[in-house]
Amino acid sequence: MNINDAVTAMCDYFMSSGYKYPRDLFYNLIISLKSQQFVIFSGQCGTGKSSMARLFAQSLGANRANGRFLSVNVGAHWQSSEPLLGHISSDGSFLPGSITSFLKDAISNKTKPYFLCLNDFNIARPEQYLSTILAAMSDRWFDDAGNIVSDFVLSRQSYGNDEAAYTTYGDIWIPDNLYIFAVANTDETSYPICDRVLDRAFVIELSAPDLAISSNDMESMRRCANPIDVDNDFLKAEYITAIDCRTDLDIMRETSFSLQRLNRTILQSVSPISFRTRDAILFFLLYSRKYDAFADDVIMDLMITQKLLPKLHGPTTLVKNSLCELFCYCLRRGKNDSDEFADSSAKMTQMMVSHTCRYPLSSDKIAHMLRRYENEGYATFW
Numbered sequence: 496m497n498i499n500d501a502v503t504a505m506c507d508y509f510m511s512s513g514y515k516y517p518r519d520l521f522y523n524l525i526i527s528l529k530s531q532q533f534v535i536f537s538g539q540c541g542t543g544k545s546s547m548a549r550l551f552a553q554s555l556g557a558n559r560a561n562g563r564f565l566s567v568n569v570g571a572h573w574q575s576s577e578p579l580l581g582h583i584s585s586d587g588s589f590l591p592g593s594i595t596s597f598l599k600d601a602i603s604n605k606t607k608p609y610f611l612c613l614n615d616f617n618i619a620r621p622e623q624y625l626s627t628i629l630a631a632m633s634d635r636w637f638d639d640a641g642n643i644v645s646d647f648v649l650s651r652q653s654y655g656n657d658e659a660a661y662t663t664y665g666d667i668w669i670p671d672n673l674y675i676f677a678v679a680n681t682d683e684t685s686y687p688i689c690d691r692v693l694d695r696a697f698v699i700e701l702s703a704p705d706l707a708i709s710s711n712d713m714e715s716m717r718r719c720a721n722p723i724d725v726d727n728d729f730l731k732a733e734y735i736t737a738i739d740c741r742t743d744l745d746i747m748r749e750t751s752f753s754l755q756r757l758n759r760t761i762l763q764s765v766s767p768i769s770f771r772t773r774d775a776i777l778f779f780l781l782y783s784r785k786y787d788a789f790a791d792d793v794i795m796d797l798m799i800t801q802k803l804l805p806k807l808h809g810p811t812t813l814v815k816n817s818l819c820e821l822f823c824y825c826l827r828r829g830k831n832d833s834d835e836f837a838d839s840s841a842k843m844t845q846m847m848v849s850h851t852c853r854y855p856l857s858s859d860k861i862a863h864m865l866r867r868y869e870n871e872g873y874a875t876f877w
Contacts, residue, residue, distance in 0.1 A: 496725055498525065498786045501555075504723045508554040511720035514543060520699075522788040523797060524551060527697035528674050528730050530778040532632070535616065535677045535688070537805075537877060538701035545614055547701065548676035552610035556724040563604075565597045566612040571684075573619040576627040580648055580667075589660035595649070595667065602670045605642065608727045609673050616677035617685045621692045631669045632695055633771075635735050643671035643732060672727040681877045688877075690806050694771045697779075698805045698876070700860075734781070737774045743781060750777050753795070757803075761824065765817045766806040776802055796854035799825070804860055808875040815868055822861045825854035840866035 502521045509516055527534050536544035549564065557563035570578060581592040594611060601609040622629070631645040638644050647653075649667035654660045677696070679688065734740055740747055751773065758768050776798045783789045789797070799821075807817065822837050826846065837843040843862035852858045860876070868874035 496723060496729060498522070498788070501525075501723060501725070501729070504720070505551070505554040507720040508722055509550055512550055514546060514550060516543075516547075519789070521551075522783075522786070523699060525730065526779055526782045526786070526788060527699065527801070529732055529782050530775050531695060531697055532669075532671075532673065532732065533675045533677070533696040535679050535693075535696045535698045536701055537679045537681065537698055539681065542701040544678045544701055545612065548610070548612040548678065551676075552608075552612075554722050555608060555729070556722050557608055557610050558722075562597070562600055563607060564610045564612070565594065566614060567593050569613055569615045569618050569624070571618045573624040576624055576648070579624060580627060581653075583655040583657070587656050589654045589657040589664075591660075591664065595664055598648070598667050598670070598673070599664050601673050602667065605670060605672050606726050607672060608725065608730050609670075610676065611673065612676045612678065614678050615685075616679050617688055618680060620686050620689075621677070622689045625692065628669060629691065629695055635669075637735065643735060645669040671731055674730060679877070687808070687875075688805070690766075690769075693802075693805050694769055697775070697801045699801060732778075734774075734778050737770075737777060740777060740781060746780060746784075747777060750780055757821075757824070761817055761820045762803065762807070765809070765814055766803070768803065772802050792853055796825075796856045799854060799857040800860055804857065804864070805876040807864070808873070810868075810873045814874050815865065818861050818865050818868070818874060822858060822865075825858040825861065826850055826852055840869055 502518055502525070505521050506516070506518055524534065536547060538544055545566075549566065552558065552564040559565075567579070577592060579592045579594050581590055581595045584590050597609070597611065627648050631648050635643050635645045645668045647666050647668050649664065651661060651666070654664075675696075679685070679698075737747060754768050754773050754776065762768060779798060780791070780794050783794050803821075807814065807821075819836065819838055822843055837846055840862050843858070843865065847855070847858055847862065864874045864876060
């Protein structure tokens with residue numbers, strides 16, 4: 496299906512369910528999932544993070560009834576992947592986890608997308624209970640049939656001596672039709688999300704929702720919008736590593752040089768850009784150009800906000816200075832950075848009014864992060 500038609504249908508479906516979001520958010524979500532299969536929703540309570548995951552899946556024909564959408568509430572005590580994938584009990588039998596059957600079904604039905612939503616994602620340490628899944632997502636390749644496969648998360652030895660369980664579930668991996676949403680909390684009961692997790696995901700912040708309901712909105716809500724039925728090709732990744740993009744050498748070179756400059760001048764001492772992050776940004780750019788979804792400046796604005804800023808945190812003046820330098824980069828016009836240096840959130844706010852920011856979304860978020868540093872002595876995206 497054409498992505499523009501799909502986004503229109505998704506907007507209508509959300510509106511008929513009582514939720515109003517901008518079209519760009521749906522383009523962003525689709526391209527993010529194609530790029531990395533894993534999206535973390537952040538934002539204050541009540542911004543619709545869990546509903547976004549559920550309705551997004553439903554709008555593409557995946558729901559609880561047909562078994563292609565699964566919502567799991569993360570437990571505060573989780574310290575390993577056993578609650579998700581399963582474990583061997585004291586009597587030697589294998590006890591499946593909350594997603595064991597779901598993964599098996601996804602592998603058995605590769606033509607359709609499956610969506611997993613992890614609620615209260617960081618009420619436990621994600622790098623611990625997702626360690627096996629993260630490792631599998633890091634080592635993927637194209638098989639002879641063109642499917643993307645990964646290392647096993649459950650293999651023969653995972654079942655011990657329980658032959659019946661191995662017969663039932665078999666070898667389990669992370670298939671290319673599995674897409675993961677994680678709903679992150681920002682309160683004092685949650686854990687920080689480490690770089691190992693952030694490297695493998697896009698962070699999309701849902702800001703204050705649009706609460707106004709116009710006459711046109713009322714008409715849209717009265718209409719019953721049906722979900723669209725898409726195959727996995729709609730979201731399936733076309734690239735795994737940068738080498739898969741070698742037909743677009745000019746874009747690769749231009750993007751890598753821009754990120755290298757950011758690394759060397761601003762980020763290297765506090766939060767260097769990894770190869771995996773570089774590749775994810777490159778994939779997002781290529782998909783965006785393919786679908787004519789975003790202008791290049793908008794893409795870079797989104798990538799700074801969704802891939803770079805979530806990893807920039809800490810209580811040191813080094814972090815503060817990096818935020819200030821990155822803010823100047825976001826004000827860059829032409830080939831030069833802004834010749835004004837903002838060393839406070841108040842000055843940043845003033846400059847955003849008096850200047851035309853090249854990357855307005857990133858500039859606003861950086862000012863917010865610096866304001867928190869000034870008030871609490873710690874800079875963080877969350």
